[in-house]
Structure formats: structure tokens, C-alpha cells
Amino acid sequence: MKKSIRTILLLVSLCAVLIFAVTGCSGTVDVQASTHGLVNTTVDTLPENYKTILELKSEGYQSLSLKDFNAAVSAKIDGDSDFLSTFSEFMSSLVVLDSEEEDTNETLKVEDDVYEFIYETLNYSISEILLSQISEPVFFSRYLEKHTDKYTSGVNEDEVFYGFSFYSFYFVEYRVIDEAALSVQERDNLLHKYQNALQNAINGMDKEQLLGDGIKDELQKIADYLAITLSTDVFVFENAEICSIELSYINDVGEYVSDNEYSCQ
Numbered sequence: 093m094k095k096s097i098r099t100i101l102l103l104v105s106l107c108a109v110l111i112f113a114v115t116g117c118s119g120t121v122d123v124q125a126s127t128h129g130l131v132n133t134t135v136d137t138l139p140e141n142y143k144t145i146l147e148l149k150s151e152g153y154q155s156l157s158l159k160d161f162n163a164a165v166s167a168k169i170d171g172d173s174d175f176l177s178t179f180s181e182f183m184s185s186l187v188v189l190d191s192e193e194e195d196t197n198e199t200l201k202v203e204d205d206v207y208e209f210i211y212e213t214l215n216y217s218i219s220e221i222l223l224s225q226i227s228e229p230v231f232f233s234r235y236l237e238k239h240t241d242k243y244t245s246g247v248n249e250d251e252v253f254y255g256f257s258f259y260s261f262y263f264v265e266y267r268v269i270d271e272a273a274l275s276v277q278e279r280d281n282l283l284h285k286y287q288n289a290l291q292n293a294i295n296g297m298d299k300e301q302l303l304g305d306g307i308k309d310e311l312q313k314i315a316d317y318l319a320i321t322l323s324t325d326v327f328v329f330e331n332a333e334i335c336s337i338e339l340s341y342i343n344d345v346g347e348y349v350s351d352n353e354y355s356c357q
Contacts, residue, residue: 141178144168149209158217158279159271165217179218183210213280220268229331233263234287236294236311238302241342256341258302260311262290263356264319264332273326282327289318299341308337308353 138146148164168175186207216232223230241255264286268274293314294302301307311334319329335356343349 141174142182144172145175145179145182145210145214146206148214149206153209153213154275154277154280156276157272158268158274158276161276162217162221162271165214166221169218169221176218179210179214183215186210212283213276216279216283217276229265230267231263231265232283232286233261236260236262236291238294238297240299256299256302257339258294259336259338260294260308260334261336261338261356262311262315262332262334264315265330267328267330268326269328270326279327282322282324282329286318286322286329289322290315303339303341308334308355311337 145168148161148168153161172178186202220230236259238258239254239256243253243255245251245253266283268279290311293311297307301310304310312332315332315334319332323329333356335354337351337353339349339351341349
């Protein structure tokens with residue numbers, strides 16, 4: 093990406109949306125005050141301001157054109173000054189219903205389809221709308237990871253450790269050529285395909301490959317290849333970048349090693 097990802101994330105954060113809890117420009121949110129007593133909740137028992145967000149999850153929304161869905165999202169943003177901060181608060185508190193994560197007053201356990209709608213579908217659309225408004229390229233970013241050499245502490249079998257862990261953060265820009273010709277589900281599926289294909293490439297590599305000096309270049313070639321092969325007539329991936337290689341492992345003499353490389357500014 094030619095422009096600084098740090099700049100993009102800062103600008104988007106100042107718009108009070110994306111990735112985790114941001115309210116206005118404060119950078120904090122009182123989740124407990126809003127979600128207290130709502131652990132293991134259902135849609136029916138959500139606070140009214142959260143239900144308002146889920147009005148966008150109408151029956152058959154996946155089949156709507158991206159143009160129509162994003163127009164509905166944009167209308168919500170324009171019509172409710174609290175929409176973005178409420179959305180960010182809602183997203184930061186979500187946990188899937190069957191998650192093993194410990195219940196707290198700061199979590200909302202919801203059904204998988206609600207989680208996916210908020211954290212993926214609606215998040216993607218809000219990102220597209222806001223980044224377009226500030227004339228920045230729309231992008232998709234995720235972490236890739238692989239863990240091997242699993243072991244337990246010997247005291248608590250549920251406490252799992254790994255002798256080798258690999259992480260890599262990447263992003264890829266994308267352009268929707270014709271929003272009217274692409275459904276919400278098709279957009280979501282294309283982003284999932286990109287992530288799954290890149291993660292599968294990691295899954296197919298052994299520890300020696302992931303430790304190799306050329307791993308970043310190899311992943312970059314795969315990311316570029318996927319950007320070309322997964323693009324369609326109405327949706328284009330471009331300018332993929334592998335931003336980090338993060339390694340932690342126990343070497344042959346039993347020493348813990350951490351080796352990180354970052355390239356995106």
C-alpha cells in the first residue's frame with residue numbers, strides 16, 4: 093500500500109469505528125455500564141440501541157446488492173450521531189454463544205449469525221463507507237498463524253503452550269467495480285476466500301519453511317497471486333502487503349527465542 097497504514101487506521105479510528113472499542117475520539121468505552129447482566133444474551137434481550145443496529149440484519153440481507161445494503165448503512169450513520177460509537181461498543185463486547193471464553197459483565201454471547209453480521213458484514217460495509225468518504229483505499233486485514241509442538245504445563249492439562257508459534261499480519265486493498273452487480277454475500281465470500289487461501293498456504297508449510305529467511309517474500313508472492321486469481325469482473329484485490337513476520341519458539345538448546353520483522357509503517 094502506497095499510503096501509510098498507520099495513517100489510515102488513525103483516520104478511521106477518529107471516525108469512531110473499526111476493529112475494537114472507540115467512542116468519539118476518546119479511545120475508550122464503558123462496556124460494563126451498557127452490557128451489565130446481559131451475558132449469554134439473545135437478540136430479544138439486547139439493549140434497544142443494539143437492536144437498532146440489528147435492524148440492518150433484515151431477512152435476506154445477504155442477497156441484497158452491496159449498493160442497496162451500503163446505502164442503508166450509510167443512512168443509519170447519517171441519521172444517528174451515536175450509531176458508530178454504539179456499533180463499535182457492540183462489536184467490542186461480542187463473543188459467540190458457544191465460546192469457551194469466561195463469562196464477564198463485559199461480554200455479550202450471541203448466536204453465530206449475529207456475531208458474523210456485526211464483526212464481518214457490517215464492519216466491512218462501515219469500513220468501505222468511511223474510507224471512501226476520506227478518499228482512502230478500502231482494505232481488508234487479518235493475522236495468519238500456525239502453532240506446533242503443543243504441550244501442557246503438567247499441572248493444568250487445559251493450560252496449553254506451544255514450542256513454536258508463527259504469526260503474520262497482512263492487508264490487501266480491494267475495489268468494488270459495480271456495487272449493484274455484487275451481493276452482500278458475494279462480497280463477504282470473496283474476503284473469506286482470500287483469508288482462507290492465505291491461511292491454508294501457511295498451514296501447508298512446515299516449521300523449517302516458516303523459519304526460513306525467505307518466508308516473507310514467499311508469502312508476498314502468494315498474497316499477490318491470490319489477489320490476481322480471486323479477483324472478478326466486479327471485485328478487484330490489489331496492493332497486498334505482508335506487514336509482519338512474528339516468530340516465537342524454543343530452539344535446539346532449550347532457549348526461548350522471539351524474532352519479529354515489521355515492514356509496514
